[in-house]
Amino acid sequence: MTELLRMGIVGIGIGREHIAALQTLPDLFRVQAICDLDEARARAVAAQYSVPHVTTSFDELCRRDDVDVVHICTPSHLHYEQTLQALEAGKHVIVEKPVAGSLRQVDELIRAEKQSGRRVMPIFQYRFGHGAQKLKLLIDRGIAGRAYLTTVETAWRRKPEYYAVPWRGKWHTELGGPIVTLAIHAHDLVFYLLGSVKNVFARTTTLVNPIETEDCVSASLEMRDGSLCSLAVTTGSAREISRHRFCFSNLTAESHTEPYANTTDPWTFVGDTPELQATIDAALAQFSPLPEKFSGQFYRFYHALKDGTELPVTLDDARAALELITALYDSAQTQQVVSLPLANDHPKYLGWQP
Ligand SMILES: NC(=O)c1ccc[n+]([C@@H]2O[C@H](COP(=O)([O-])OP(=O)(O)OC[C@H]3O[C@@H](n4cnc5c(N)ncnc54)[C@H](O)[C@@H]3O)[C@@H](O)[C@H]2O)c1
Known part of the structure; x- marks a missing residue:
């Protein structure tokens, strides 16, 4: 790990606020590349924040060896797959909420994070x-x-x-x-x-x-x-x-x-x-x-990575949020009180969506 963490951002809606926040901490982070399907949007943001590299390809962002951490700020249904892909490419990941669409998927992310030797931090700023x-x-x-x-x-x-x-x-x-x-x-x-x-x-x-x-x-x-x-x-x-x-x-x-x-x-x-x-x-x-x-979240992320301590927000925290969501939808649908924790054979373990 270099002293300065080099960041790549995919998705320049809320991703733009991630860039602005990273740039309040110039001793810790450098925004190296941004990726968005909308190239004109990405180029305009890159010019505004002096980001050197722009791509429309997430594969290319993941392949860059001058990026240590990928921020996933795309629409929600892409978070799970893109997190897995970035981990496979050897990147640390900062991922917007919700990290996944089911408890099964978040359990898969927890497994993938452990195997990768990299860290995944969900956003709860x-x-x-x-x-x-x-x-x-x-x-x-x-x-x-x-x-x-x-x-x-x-x-x-x-x-x-x-x-x-x-x-x-x-x-x-x-x-x-x-x-x-x-x-x-x-x-x-x-x-x-x-x-x-x-x-x-x-x-x-x-x-x-x-x-x-x-x-x-x-x-x-x-x-x-x-x-x-x-x-x-x-x-x-x-x-x-x-x-x-x-x-x-x-x-x-x-x-x-x-x-x-x-x-x-x-x-x-x-x-x-x-x-x-x-x-x-x-x-x-x-x-x-x-x-x-x-x-505040990125500052703590940097120090947790540097010191090898627990991240300020973990995948277990994201799992707790998704477990509550699953239970809320289940209760609303069944009109029953729902007890937690939910077992892996719960009917909504694979997703709360109808
Ligand atoms: N933490 C927060 O406070 C906060 C606030 C707003 C949104 N969010 C989350 O951020 C995510 C994005 O929300 P938004 O409001 O910024 O959406 P948005 O639609 O404004 O922006 C998403 C961007 O992602 C780009 N994109 C889509 N698919 C892509 C792909 N495959 N590769 C590269 N770029 C792609 C789009 O072109 C678009 O520019 C959502 O999951 C949302 O829940 C979090």
């Missing part, structure tokens, strides 16, 4: 917002106490123009609705902070846009720690918000509601007594911020 990181600090130090109740709202707006992009809104290519592509971040934060889920009950419906997948979801979770969690998701909210609210025995933590940035500062942390508030304030005074969002 919202974990690294300073507000969420402060709550993580309070939990890790035992200050938060016992979790009671968590509420998570992802109330965004998606109009017909959004679904005019052909791969969106379809089971085969988007792989699912907003619980797969939009709220997956907000729900990942719950596992990141509270651990695993014991069982779920969900209702889904399609009311906002004429699409194949759901666009409104209400779900009730029992967490393994005994606490309860309520998830609400819609693409029909004229005022867009994201909100996390965690009630613990010692404090209540609440995010702000900026829809695509609610894990950043400011969060409020209200202690149950003045003494607890003083403890919280003293702990947070020691909070030392690292970069946030994509930059």
Whole structure:
């Protein structure tokens, strides 16, 4: 591994934000090549960010020996195959969510990563917002106490123009609705902070846009720690918000509601007594911020690779997110409470899509 990691990006939609974030860390990364089927789009982005190489061929990107890490930012149904191909070519992989379309596929990726000697990091960049990181600090130090109740709202707006992009809104290519592509971040934060889920009950419906997948979801979770969690998701909210609210025995933590940035500062942390508030304030005074969002995840990736430590987001984390998705769809379809973990002979192990 060279000191500077050399990055190749495929898919220049959200891939453009990956490039911008990598370039905030010029001592760690150099963006070496970009790949997109739309050559004009790729050339324009390459010119804007001074990226030396452009290709329309993913095979060619994988063959480049001046690329250490491939970022997969293509439409969701391509992530699984492209991750396998990049690993086979000897690259580390950073892959957008969802990493795959089934638990079987993510298990296959876990196996392929182990065999390859390379690393695969799924994207969950919202974990690294300073507000969420402060709550993580309070939990890790035992200050938060016992979790009671968590509420998570992802109330965004998606109009017909959004679904005019052909791969969106379809089971085969988007792989699912907003619980797969939009709220997956907000729900990942719950596992990141509270651990695993014991069982779920969900209702889904399609009311906002004429699409194949759901666009409104209400779900009730029992967490393994005994606490309860309520998830609400819609693409029909004229005022867009994201909100996390965690009630613990010692404090209540609440995010702000900026829809695509609610894990950043400011969060409020209200202690149950003045003494607890003083403890919280003293702990947070020691909070030392690292970069946030994509930059925050890439910064931690670099150091994990360099030091040989665990990645900031692992395929096991992505698997937990996909297992929740599988259970939510199963519950919505059967109208039963679904217990986790799901066994490999579960009817939806091969995919939650109808
Ligand atoms: N982490 C986040 O916050 C976040 C935000 C948006 C999207 N995403 C994820 O990123 C992925 C892409 O979403 P998007 O909104 O950027 O989509 P998009 O349609 O805007 O961009 C996808 C790009 O991939 C290119 N492409 C398609 N097939 C290709 C191939 N075989 N080889 C090379 N290029 C190819 C397209 O030409 C297009 O430029 C999705 O899986 C989505 O879930 C993540």
